[in-house]
Amino acid sequence: MPKYYQDKIYGYYLYFTSFCVVECMHVHASDRKLTEEGSAKFFVKANGDTVLQNRGRLSDREINKIQAYIKKHYKEMYKKWAEYSKNEFYEGN
Numbered sequence: 825m826p827k828y829y830q831d832k833i834y835g836y837y838l839y840f841t842s843f844c845v846v847e848c849m850h851v852h853a854s855d856r857k858l859t860e861e862g863s864a865k866f867f868v869k870a871n872g873d874t875v876l877q878n879r880g881r882l883s884d885r886e887i888n889k890i891q892a893y894i895k896k897h898y899k900e901m902y903k904k905w906a907e908y909s910k911n912e913f914y915e916g917n
Contacts, residue, residue, distance in 0.1 A: 825858040826908055828901045834889045836864075836882075838901075845909035849902060853882060853890050866891065867914035872898040875914060 827839040828851065836853040841860060844850070847867075851874075854863035864880035864887065872895040879887060894901065902913075 826904065827858070828904050833893055834886065836886070836890065838890070838894075840905065840908070842908070845905075845911065848911050848914045849905045849909070850877070850914070851890075851894055851901065853886075854880065864890065866894060867916070868894060868898055868901070869915070870913040872896070875916065 825839050825841055827837055829838060836855050837858055838851050838853055839858050840850065840852060849868045851866045851868060852860060852863040853866070856862065862880050864876065864882045865878040866874040866876055868874055874891050874894050876887060882890070
């Protein structure tokens with residue numbers, strides 16, 4: 825499972841699965857298993873804003889923290905994503 829960072833961010837691993845690189849850039853967040861099940865999923869736009877697709881087990885406060893973190897670090901996170909996928913940022917609403 826490719827992780828954006830080896831350590832947890834606000835108590836959560838930020839990662840993507842090798843199966844989901846066919847989609848546009850996104851970030852899963854989970855404090856447990858690195859799978860899509862039970863994880864939050866954030867699609868990332870070209871300006872660092874995110875669209876929450878699945879909240880998983882995260883509270884509103886945790887979601888806001890993760891979104892702010894992604895906004896601040898999305899460019900470096902994209903470099904990791906680009907090692908595995910040719911798909912770019914989310915272009916929807």
